[in-house]
Amino acid sequence: MTKQIISVTINGARQTHEVEPRLLLIHYLRETLGLTGAHIGCETSLCGACTVELNGKAIKSCSMFAVQANGAEILTIEGLASADGKLHPMQEAFWNEHALQCGFCTPGMIMVSKQLVERNPHPTDVEIREGLDGNLCRCTGYQHIVNAVRAAAKAGA
């Protein structure tokens, strides 16, 4: 298969690679770049474990080819804390509120929650639950995740 060259900015750093056109973005992130924070939970865009931010929007990276991301700016969970290790308020809130157990859905949950609060800084509980609709968690029953998003919103995340 003819490979194509793509350039993307990931967590602030420019990356250029030759990739197969059929390479999924999630595999590019995980296998080519070694950014294993985003996970593959279903390969069908239904669980949201692979959620990353592309040009400022939370997207499911299992349902997009790497070549489609050519020229884009991508933020993954690894790029969320500041360079000195200071956690993003959403990460801090997930930790404080015990919004994770096994942690597998967590990077995707945090990325989508960050977008949720950016779009709606004062969400109601119902709005939070609707905003999380694309992401599955099998451990928490979501209650502590709702608490975390509410707390982060209050803290001005």
Place this chain on the structure above:
Amino acid sequence: MATTVTRIEKLVGKRLRRKEDPRLITGTATYVEDIKRPGMQHAVIVRSPHGAANIKGIDTTKAAALPGVSAIFTGKDITHVGSVVCGADLPGLRKPVHHILAQDRVYFVGHPVAVVVASDRYIAADAADLVEVDYDVTQAVTDPEKALAPGAPAVHPEWPDNTAFLYHQTGGDIDKAFADADVIIKQRITSQRLVPNAMETRGVVAEWLQADRALTLFTSTQIPHLARTILAGQLGIDENRFRLIAPEVGGGFGSKLNVYAEEALMGFITMKINKPVKWIESRRENFQVTIQGRGHVDYFELAAKRDGTMLGLRLKLIQDLGAYHQLLTPAIPTLSVLMMPGLYNFRNIDADVVGVFTNCVPTDAYRGAGRPEATHGIERMVDLLAAELNMDPAAIRFKNFVQPDQFPFPTATGLNYDSGDYGATLQKAMDMIGYDDLRKQQAAARAAGRLMGIGISTYGELCAFGPSPATPAGGWESATVRIEPTGKVTVHTGTSPHGQGQETSFAQIAADELGVPMDDIIVLHGDTAIIPYGIGTFGSRNTAVGGPALYYALQDIKEKVKKFGKMLLDAEEVTFENGVCRDPKTGKEITIQTIAGAAYRAMKLPPDTDPGLVATKFWEPSNFAFPFGAHIIVSEVDRDTGEIAIKRYVAVDDIGNQLNPLLVDGQLHGGAAQGLGQALWEQAVYDDNGQLITGEFMDYCMPRARMMPWIESSHTVTPSPVNPLGVKGVGEAGTIGSTPAMVNSVIDALSTLGVRHIDMPLTNEKIWNLVNGAKA
């Protein structure tokens, strides 16, 4: 020299955020799929698309010709590898030999037929598509009752009746109970097949080092040591040269309390090709080939007096086993039998269990494992009795509860309930939800034509599996405490937590006992090369069995610390509190950190004392622990759409003492979500040909955030006398308590329409048909 830190505040019982979270919230934790080894190959498995078929031939020529393919194996290559192990036994149990790759026939969709190994996962997937398997499709049977009917297709030709085992248990005098009864309630109650769906699918990375004859295998499991013992046997290698690591594990819920064909297969492949190999299960595979839960058809008969006194319970339990046995498949329904009396004070039971082969993936332990089915059954039966006698469902429960002065309470099924106050949890839940007022609101709603329901479930659970004679694999747990020369503390636990939070709660125990800060303690688990043999994580046993093992190891090491303290202070006696040894006579003190340095430097040793500060304890409880609780759900059914709105959900759970209430809440919420999933949405559906038609998240309805109610949670605390921490276990309680509360609530809502029972899941379609059928 270590810094001296003393701390007086106790940490056990506090809501502390978790020590394991920083790596999880930053995306830096290592799950199996994150592991790469030099030269690693990727495996993709070719699976049966048929529920039942004979294999006439397999052609791998085209697949092998694809550049990048390094090996292909089929059934004939693995005949020397041990078959998948069933660890459960019952008298007369029929155990099909389940090879890790199919031999001449397949008996469920997903049955592994061949495996393709390539340098890249995309190439391996391409090559797997090129493997040609010639099948002669035969008739399948997927419904357990149909499988028992004469003339049904045989899942295994050697056993035409599809019966794997018959199991009978009786207690008390069941015939007398029924002879004395004023009322007998009969009901068929099903508990549908469920897909555990841990968010991380299974996965394996295996690496063979020929020169050392050593295998390292990373696998997403709940039972690293047991898996190593079993896989070493299957592969014919030495257990001590076999390092099995459960890295970060992304949820299990029982589905990883197992040893699967793919784990042995990856061991076989790496030994064959002398390169590391990785296999990651796809979600579709996870649906098709990882064990499923439940799968019951139960026929209950309850005998009672007209005043509501329950006398006895009969059960005919038909367990859908699937096509073969995984690790504990046949044992699961026996747990249902044990719990069939629930929290009630009657001593007569009779249970007939039949285990049935079907052309489906095996059932096995899924969160609750047999106990949710039993609880759902008895809690439905109690409500049916209340309806029959026109009694309030709360009143009939109070009337029949085992009373606080009856503990330890011997049940008709041979258990010994450890402690409890069942009425207290129900009363508290009723007070929280305002029960009497709710019944008035309900009367008003009904008068206005609205369908409002109030559902109660009062559940009990046996968990914290031990002692050993009561378990298939050892009912104990191990813990090691190492105080390092600087006074930092390393804890090893034989449990294998994967989300439950023992890196935190066990550090709380150690911090309190040793008087060192939480941050000075780390808890390690899941690596057979580091951790002494352990049993693992299942059956709500981490805290209740692993916790006491740690507690006793800490007592041993404290004794040793005190010996060094006495010597170093030149004292006759010392106290040890808050990390400090003190001579009460002189008031002189020495810290645990200084003692640790001296214990390793060993310039001088106390009498009969070895250098170093390490203690290991293997501990086994004398009995199970029995958590209990009361859940009440208020719901309202929409007549026009069949939709169910959950208006309130109150849960009062008694799990004994709590090490970290924040983690307890998390366990209960998650458990409740899975229980509501069963009640309302989830169901694994096989068609008559053996196709799993709910084989993706698109077709299998998982609980999502907007579907879940707010859970109002509270507790009573009845310490378990079975262990020194007084804990009972919390992992499964929410799953067990929630389901019948939800179903009872909806049936209560529809009772004015004459509805007496509905089988799960309570889909909108099912409810709409009931409501509108009743109208017509």
